[in-house]
Each structure stands twice: as structure tokens, then as C-alpha cells.
Amino acid sequence: MQMKQKRFRKGEFGFVGITVLGAVILVVLYVFFGHMVGSGEDIGKRQVCKKSVEMSTALGSIHIEPKTIEGKVYNFLHDPYGNAVEVDCSTSYLNFKTEESDAVKEIIANEMVSCWDEWGEGKLECFDIKDNNYCVVCSRLTFEEEVEVNNFIRYLRTHLAPYKDKTYWEYFMGTKVENFEPEYYDNSELRQFDTFKTDFPMAVMFIMEKDAYPEREERTISGMSYGSLIGSTVSTIGYLFLGPVGVIGSIVTFTAGGATIGYVLGSDPSAEWDARVLLWDYENIKDLNCTRLESKTTPLEVVQKE
Numbered sequence: 001m002q003m004k005q006k007r008f009r010k011g012e013f014g015f016v017g018i019t020v021l022g023a024v025i026l027v028v029l030y031v032f033f034g035h036m037v038g039s040g041e042d043i044g045k046r047q048v049c050k051k052s053v054e055m056s057t058a059l060g061s062i063h064i065e066p067k068t069i070e071g072k073v074y075n076f077l078h079d080p081y082g083n084a085v086e087v088d089c090s091t092s093y094l095n096f097k098t099e100e101s102d103a104v105k106e107i108i109a110n111e112m113v114s115c116w117d118e119w120g121e122g123k124l125e126c127f128d129i130k131d132n133n134y135c136v137v138c139s140r141l142t143f144e145e146e147v148e149v150n151n152f153i154r155y156l157r158t159h160l161a162p163y164k165d166k167t168y169w170e171y172f173m174g175t176k177v178e179n180f181e182p183e184y185y186d187n188s189e190l191r192q193f194d195t196f197k198t199d200f201p202m203a204v205m206f207i208m209e210k211d212a213y214p215e216r217e218e219r220t221i222s223g224m225s226y227g228s229l230i231g232s233t234v235s236t237i238g239y240l241f242l243g244p245v246g247v248i249g250s251i252v253t254f255t256a257g258g259a260t261i262g263y264v265l266g267s268d269p270s271a272e273w274d275a276r277v278l279l280w281d282y283e284n285i286k287d288l289n290c291t292r293l294e295s296k297t298t299p300l301e302v303v304q305k306e
Helices: 012-056 101-118 152-158 168-173 182-186 282-287
Strands: 063-069 072-078 092-096 134-143 148-150 195-197 202-209 219-222 235-242 248-256 259-268 274-281 291-293
Touching: 012 101, 092 101, 101 134, 101 148, 101 152, 101 168, 101 202, 101 259, 101 274, 134 282, 152 168, 152 259, 168 259, 202 282, 274 282
Parallel strands: 092 134, 134 291
Antiparallel strands: 063 072, 134 202, 148 195, 202 274, 219 235, 235 248, 248 259, 259 274
16 A cells, blocks of 8 residues: 655645744743843842942941850851841852863852952951951752863962953952062972862852051062961961052962862951952861851851851
């Protein structure tokens, strides 16, 4: 029996084709605009955080006050007048899948920029550091692939920060650095230890501490004092910069057992406090001598020590 070949009636194939094409376009638009909406939400969240930090510190620096609840002592944030403070910031928990070293550098650098921007770029006396240090966990970063990252500081010096029209280095320094000779980095221990792997969860944190630089020099590559925050078992090697208006900037690596375990970047215009953005092993935040602020949702909460 001879099978008859089915023929599409006029317009039938066109209708099917248009339907399929329309479905494909909808999927593409969903993916494209879904990504844009997600990015927009993230930007909006960070802007809310930034404004909240400005408003929360308008009356003065924030401090912690203990309160006993059902026999247990909890710490809460207050302004100088004893009013409870709620900072509308939260910690971002981000996971990435990439095998490219430069992609890892960009991700980390951008997160550090966002954290530094949200907390006033070192220009705000956010916390009362007379008797305490503070560590705000802006984001927790994990990478599915183990990637070896070298010359992170060189990357900061040679690449532009997003929306800043300046390099990451210049942004964190707070001023345009025109007289920094590459050999200060290339011929120093800083380059030797400027390497790490993405085999551990990383914390990007805004930190404020006391007496970080009791004696400020114009330019040094040497050990730097972060003893009140980090502890004496960790070595510090870095670059200290005094700008034209007295602005202190620094890029420092922290090493232990011959391996790099963290970076600190930033500058501040005041001799009254020291503010930086810190990249650290998330699992070892507990070893830092600071009050830890972290929360999946707003407002930001003080992490109670066990």
C-alpha cells in the first residue's frame, strides 16, 4: 500500500515555524532580562546598604551594647545616644564556576570595590573603635574549580574598577598614584607572596581597627602592624603610601606558614581611625580579634561568640 506524503496546507508550516521561533525568542529574552533584573536587584540592594550606613552613622559612630535575654548575653548595635541601630545591609553568599585566573581576580576585586563603597570608602567613622575592632562580612565567595591565582596586586594596578574611571589600585588608595614605580612591587617580597588558590571559601570584609599605624612613613615595603586584629602569628608584607594630602593607602598580604592567607586594601583620610577592606579565609574569621557583623537578611546582625 502506497503511503501518501502529507502536505502542509498553505500557511500551516508558517504558523508552526512562527510558534517555535516565538518560543525560542521568549526563552532568550527570559534569560537575558532575567540576568539584567538579577543584576539590578543586586545593585539596588547595595545602594540601600550604602544609604543605610550613611544614615546610621549620621549621629556618630556605632557601638555595641550587651543585653541579657533569658540568661544569655547578646550584643546589639546602638548609636552614641543609646538608640538601637538597624543597618539595612546583608551578606551576599556567592558561588562561581570558572577556570580562568583573570575571571577570579575580577570577581574578587569587584566584590572588594562594592564592600568598600558601601561602607564609605574609609571616609566615615562607622564604628566606635576605642575599645573594639569591627569586621563586616560583605560577601562570602566560593569557587567550584580550584584555580591558582598569581599577581593579584599587579591586576589591581593595571585594570579599571567598574564605574570608577580609575584602576582598582587608585580607587582603594583614594588618590591617583602616578609616582609608584613597578619595581617597588616587582623587587619586593610582596610579589613573592602574591599568589593563592581558590580552594577555600573567602570572606570580603570591611574592617575598622585602632592604632594600625602609630608611625606613618611615606613609602615602605615591610612588615606592617595589624596585631590588634590579626594576631602575632601572622606575617604582614605590603606597600604603604602617603598621598599629597596626607591620605594613607596600603596594600598588604598576610602570610602564615609560607602561604598567602589574605589581603587588605584601602585608605582613610583620618588619623582617628583605620578602615580597610579585607580578603580572608571565611572559615577563620573566628580567629580575628573583632566584633563580627554578618547576616543573610537585613538588618545586619552581630555574630554572637560561642
